[in-house]
Structures are given as C-alpha cells and as structure tokens.
Amino acid sequence: MFAFIVSRVLQAVPVMLAVALISFAMFAYVGDPVAIMLGQDFTEAQRAALVSDLGLDQPFFVQFLRFIGNAAQGEFGLSYRLSRPVAELIGERAPATLELAFCAAIIALVAGVAMGVYTGLYRNSWLSRLLLTVSLIGVSLPPFLVGILLILVFSVWLGWLPSFGRGEVVQLGWWSTGFLTWSGIKALILPSVTLGLFQLTLIMRLVRAEMLEVLRTDYIKFARARGLGNRAVHFGHALRNTLVPVITIAGLQLGGIIAFAIVTETVFQWPGMGLLFIQSVSAADIPVMAAYLVLIALVFVTINLVVDLLYYAVDPRLRIGRAVARGR
Amino acid sequence: MALARLLDSDLFWSFRRSPVTVLSALVALVCVLGAALAPWIAPHNPFDLASLNLGDAFKPPAWDEIGEASYPLGTDDQGRDMLSAIMYGARISLLVGVCAVLFSTLLGVTIGLVAGYLGGSVDGLLMRIADIQLTFPSILIALLVDGIVRAALPREAHDQIALFVVIFAIGISAWPQFARTVRSSTLVERNKEYVLAARVIGLSPLHIMATHVLPNVLGPVLVIATLNLGNAIITEATLSFLGVGVPPTHPSLGTLIRIGNDFLFSGEWWITIFPGAALVAMVLSVNLLGDWLRDALNPKLR
Numbered sequence: 001m002f003a004f005i006v007s008r009v010l011q012a013v014p015v016m017l018a019v020a021l022i023s024f025a026m027f028a029y030v031g032d033p034v035a036i037m038l039g040q041d042f043t044e045a046q047r048a049a050l051v052s053d054l055g056l057d058q059p060f061f062v063q064f065l066r067f068i069g070n071a072a073q074g075e076f077g078l079s080y081r082l083s084r085p086v087a088e089l090i091g092e093r094a095p096a097t098l099e100l101a102f103c104a105a106i107i108a109l110v111a112g113v114a115m116g117v118y119t120g121l122y123r124n125s126w127l128s129r130l131l132l133t134v135s136l137i138g139v140s141l142p143p144f145l146v147g148i149l150l151i152l153v154f155s156v157w158l159g160w161l162p163s164f165g166r167g168e169v170v171q172l173g174w175w176s177t178g179f180l181t182w183s184g185i186k187a188l189i190l191p192s193v194t195l196g197l198f199q200l201t202l203i204m205r206l207v208r209a210e211m212l213e214v215l216r217t218d219y220i221k222f223a224r225a226r227g228l229g230n231r232a233v234h235f236g237h238a239l240r241n242t243l244v245p246v247i248t249i250a251g252l253q254l255g256g257i258i259a260f261a262i263v264t265e266t267v268f269q270w271p272g273m274g275l276l277f278i279q280s281v282s283a284a285d286i287p288v289m290a291a292y293l294v295l296i297a298l299v300f301v302t303i304n305l306v307v308d309l310l311y312y313a314v315d316p317r318l319r320i321g322r323a324v325a326r327g328r
Numbered sequence: 329m330a331l332a333r334l335l336d337s338d339l340f341w342s343f344r345r346s347p348v349t350v351l352s353a354l355v356a357l358v359c360v361l362g363a364a365l366a367p368w369i370a371p372h373n374p375f376d377l378a379s380l381n382l383g384d385a386f387k388p389p390a391w392d393e394i395g396e397a398s399y400p401l402g403t404d405d406q407g408r409d410m411l412s413a414i415m416y417g418a419r420i421s422l423l424v425g426v427c428a429v430l431f432s433t434l435l436g437v438t439i440g441l442v443a444g445y446l447g448g449s450v451d452g453l454l455m456r457i458a459d460i461q462l463t464f465p466s467i468l469i470a471l472l473v474d475g476i477v478r479a480a481l482p483r484e485a486h487d488q489i490a491l492f493v494v495i496f497a498i499g500i501s502a503w504p505q506f507a508r509t510v511r512s513s514t515l516v517e518r519n520k521e522y523v524l525a526a527r528v529i530g531l532s533p534l535h536i537m538a539t540h541v542l543p544n545v546l547g548p549v550l551v552i553a554t555l556n557l558g559n560a561i562i563t564e565a566t567l568s569f570l571g572v573g574v575p576p577t578h579p580s581l582g583t584l585i586r587i588g589n590d591f592l593f594s595g596e597w598w599i600t601i602f603p604g605a606a607l608v609a610m611v612l613s614v615n616l617l618g619d620w621l622r623d624a625l626n627p628k629l630r
Contacts, residue, residue, distance in 0.1 A: 015460050026476055140612040142562045144569045145604045148589060152601070156593055163593075252463075259465040266570055267589075278570050281471065284479035293472065300463050 019297035023290035097272030103192035108199035116207025147267035210242035251307035352613035363418035420580035431499030436506025444514025458504035466501035473497035554618035
C-alpha cells in the first residue's frame with residue numbers, strides 16, 4: 001500500500017514540474033515585466049537596477065528554481081492588471097469557486113447515480129426513455145447555453161432566482177460563504193445546476209451502462225436463485241460492482257467541474273477564480289494566469305491521486321493482483 | 329457505377345434503417361449548405377455597414393405582431409438580420425471546427441503512428457505527454473494556449489491571426505485521443521507479415537509507416553474525428569462566448585450568443601436564443617451522425 005502511494009506521488013512530480021516550467025516560461029518570455037513596472041519615464045540605470053532586483057540577469061535555471069521556491073510558498077508576485085498580490089486575489093476568490101464546485105458535484109453525483117440506477121433497472125419505462133433522450137441533448141448543449149436558458153426561464157420570465165453574483169455572503173475568518181443566507185443559497189441554485197448538468201448526464205449514462213452489464217452476469221442470477229430480494233440484489237450486488245468505473249469517471253469529472261466553472265462563472269458573473277482567470281486572459285495578466293495554472297494542475301494531480309487510491313480501496317482485485325505478482 | 333455501389337453498401341443500408349440518422353444528416357446538410365452558401369443565399373449582408381439601418385434595430389421575429397417579413401428571425405441591436413448573421417456565424421463556427429479537427433487528426437495520427445511503430449523510449453515519452461494532457465479537460469488547454477499566444481503577441485498582430493490561434497488552440501487540445509487509438513492499432517499492425525516483408529526488402533521506416541501501416545489504422549480515426557467535430561464546435565463557441573475566441577469582426581455563433589446575452593434582460597430573447605438553437609442543431613446532428621458511424625463501423629454490433 002505504502003509503495004503504491006509513493007509510486008503514484010512520484011508520477012505526479014513530473015506533471016507538476018512540467019506545468020511549473022510552462023508557467024515560468026510565460027513569466028520569462030511573454031511580455032516584458034520590466035517595461036510594465038517602470039511605466040513611461042525611466043533611465044537606463046533604473047532599468048538595470050530593476051532587472052538585477054528581480055534577478056532577471058541570472059541564468060535561466062537559477063530563475064526557474066527561485067520561481068518554484070516562490071510558487072511553493074504561494075508567492076506569484078503582483079497582478080499586472082490590479083497591482084495586488086496574486087495570492088491575495090486568488091485567496092479572496094477561492095471560496096466562491098469551491099462552494100460552487102461542491103454543490104455542482106453533489107448534484108451531479110446524487111442525481112446522476114440515482115437516475116443511472118433507475119434507467120438501468122427499468123430500461124423500458126417511459127421515464128427512462130425520456131431521461132435518455134434528454135441526456136443526449138444535454139451532452140450536445142454547451143454549458144454556457146444551459147446557463148443562458150436557465151437565466152431566461154427562471155430569472156427573466158419567472159423572476160424566481162437571481163441571475164448574477166453570490167447574493168449576501170457571510171465572512172467566517174478569511175472564508176466567505178453563501179450557505180448561511182437565504183439570498184446566498186438562492187444565488188447558488190442556477191449556477192450549480194448549470195455546472196452540474198453536463199457531468200450529471202455523463203454519470204447517469206455511465207451508471208446505466210454498467211448496471212446493464214452487471215445485471216447480465218452469473219452472480220446476479222445466483223443471488224436471485226438464493227432468494228435474495230430485489231433491494232439486496234440491486235444495491236448490495238449490482239450497484240457496488242459498478243462503482244469502480246464510476247469513481248474514475250466521477251473523479252475526472254470533478255476536474256471538469258473546476259475547469260467549466262470558468263464558463264459558468266462568466267455567465268453568472270460569479271466572483272470566483274474562473275472569472276478572475278478569464279479576465280486575466282483577456283488582459284494578458286501573466287502572473288494571475290501562471291498562478292491559476294499551477295493551482296489547477298495541483299488540484300488535478302490531487303484528484304487523480306485520490307481516484308487511484310479509491311480504486312485501490314474499492315477493487316480488491318488490484319491488491320490481490322499485486323500480491324500475486326510479487327509472490328512470483 | 330460508384331453511386332450504385334454506395335447505395336448497395338452495408339453502410340448505406342444501416343443508414344437508411346435509422347430514421348434518427350437520416351434526420352440528423354438532413355439537419356447537418358442544411359447547416360453546412362446554409363453556412364457555405366451564406367454570401368449567396370443569405371437575405372442580407374450583415375457586414376455591409378451601408379445597408380444597416382439603426383431604425384431596424386431590435387425587430388422581433390417575423391411571426392410577432394411588430395415583426396417584419398424581411399427579417400424572419402428579427403434583428404439585433406445594430407439592425408442586422410439575425411438569420412443572415414447566423415448563417416455567416418455558422419460559417420465561421422464550421423470553418424474553425426473542421427480546421428481544428430483536421431489539425432488534431434494530423435498531429436494525433438502522426439504521433440500515434442511514430443509512437444506505435446518505433447516503440448521504446450520514444451513511445452514512452454509521447455504517451456506520457458498524452459497521459460498528462462488527457463488529465464486536463466480540453467477546454468482548459470485551449471484557453472491556456474489561446475491566453476499564452478494572446479499575451480505573447482501585440483494586439484494588432486493578434487487580431488489578424490486570431491482565427492488561426494483559435495484553430496491551433498482547439499486542435500492541440502484534442503490530439504491525444506487520436507494518438508492513443510492510432511498507436512494501439514499500429515502496435516497490432518507492426519508485427520503483421522506484410523510489415524515484416526516491407527522491412528525485409530529494405531524500405532525505410534518512414535516509407536513503411538506512411539504507405540503501409542497508415543492506411544490500415546485509419547478506420548477508427550474517421551469515427552473519432554466526427555465525434556470530435558461536435559466538441560470542437562462547442563469549444564470554439566465557448567471560447568468566443570468568453571470573449572477570447574474569434575475576433576468580433578468575424579462573429580461566430582458563440583460571439584452572437586455573447587452579444588445577445590446582453591439583451592436577455594430587456595426582453596430581446598431572439599438575439600441570443602436563435603444562434604444558440606442553431607449551434608445546438610449543428611452539434612446534435614454531428615454527434616448523432618458520429619454515434620451512428622461508430623456503431624455502423626463496429627463489426628461486433630452487426
């Protein structure tokens with residue numbers, strides 16, 4: 001088990017290094033930070049002083065090492081656009097994105113698994129057919145369009161829910177939460193449904209396909225022959241064995257949720273990291289882009305690691321397989 | 329003769345048997361024709377500033393009481409005919425989508441072929457890169473590539489090549505899927521006797537890859553390319569909606585939706601909903617065609 005974890009962590013290291021190299025290269029070669037920081041009027045001596053202050057006259061490798069050191073401490077310098085420390089900007093925006101992603105993931109997982117089990121068990125009922133057709137359209141609908149449609153129906157026509165922002169937030173230390181006020185919760189509904197919908201359809205189709213596969217196997221027939229009830233067979237035997245692929249896909253989808261949060265946050269003007277990132281892309285604000293890139297890579301690597309470990313916990317064959325291989 | 333053979337083929341038979349597929353082929357055909365022939369069949373030219381009349385701005389669709397028959401889907405804030413704008417927009421969306429898919433096909437097939445045929449450390453390195461990239465969603469990769477190019481180039485230079493930047497960004501975000509598929513079929517082909525024979529008579533690896541292995545691994549590529557076209561169109565629309573895609577001088581469907589989004593609250597829903605509907609019709613029909621192609625070419629399901 002320990003060796004397994006170590007090998008997975010070691011695999012993640014080159015990924016992080018590659019991402020760090022890309023974001024450092026952005027810093028080093030894209031745009032001219034010195035020109036941006038000096039402004040219009042400067043002497044050659046001032047310029048040289050700033051270059052040596054920033055360490056830009058040192059070899060590439062030294063600069064890269066220092067970048068990694070700073071990045072590990074969450075230090076990414078000042079935003080070109082807002083002239084504030086990047087770490088502060090991201091720290092301010094992170095709670096909004098995390099709360100949104102959390103709600104979207106819950107919606108996608110709970111509803112996706114429930115609908116998948118239902119459509120797998122009763123595959124000829126009219127509700128199953130309806131859900132499958134809708135999910136096919138759902139996959140072809142770009143997330144931003146879903147958001148616009150929801151806004152049109154629930155904000156413009158019905159006027160039930162707010163269409164932008166987080167509503168009232170409560171500060172708990174440095175964390176700002178929208179869960180504690182009524183307007184905060186109302187503001188969460190449309191964005192998290194928008195964000196969760198795409199993943200929901202994927203999870204539903206996956207669970208359905210796996211259920212159909214598992215229900216055909218012999219051990220389900222044996223379980224029935226032993227006289228077990230529908231509940232025990234469906235949930236104790238069938239659903240449990242569909243979980244391995246579901247965990248993988250669901251884990252990767254969680255990463256997808258973080259990425260698509262960029263789109264959802266733009267549609268709903270949700271003050272999160274995604275909106276910050278997209279504003280930085282259009283303003284070519286390199287420090288924020290670089291920091292966001294490193295942060296997202298870290299999130300993805302962590303998710304992949306956790307998925308691998310869950311795999312190990314859920315599927316006993318992996319453990320036995322390794323033990324057998326070692327025995328030989 | 330060729331037509332008779334096509335009409336008699338298994339593929340056409342399975343096509344005719346599926347009404348959904350026939351319908352989506354028709355929808356796709358209408359989209360492609362409408363987009364390709366836009367300059368000749370669109371009722372107005374949305375880029376001809378002289379013909380725009382601000383007095384015609386915000387006209388609702390023709391079936392509305394105050395709508396006009398000459399603007400069947402209404403007009404936008406500058407008096408542009410929505411139907412024409414959608415046709416021209418679909419042109420850009422399709423162009424970017426098709427070029428991006430061609431680019432990622434070319435890149436992915438080449439890399440997959442080289443990795444599968446040469447094997448060893450080349451294979452290990454290339455597939456590792458593919459693995460790393462596959463852990464990130466393609467929209468994120470496309471956004472990053474686009475953002476980096478945007479930051480690296482001065483604004484004027486960027487506007488001129490923005491279309492190519494978007495194609496490049498979307499294309500580079502999708503190659504690993506092609507590379508993996510081609511690699512695995514190349515691994516199978518590599519050890520077959522015809523490849524050994526080609527090697528024995530002393531042909532160069534490049535020649536063997538390009539003329540002997542390549543034709544035999546292209547089958548699944550067609551299916552992946554079709555399924556990827558829908559994704560590429562969605563990614564382009566998303567980038568343009570976020571305001572970092574194609575330049576506003578050449579609005580794609582995504583750009584139209586972004587512009588229309590500003591008027592959603594004042595009740596002019598048609599400016600954003602019609603381009604959205606066109607986008608969905610296009611992507612849905614392409615996806616359904618891709619699904620059908622996948623099933624039809626899969627011998628297991630026959």
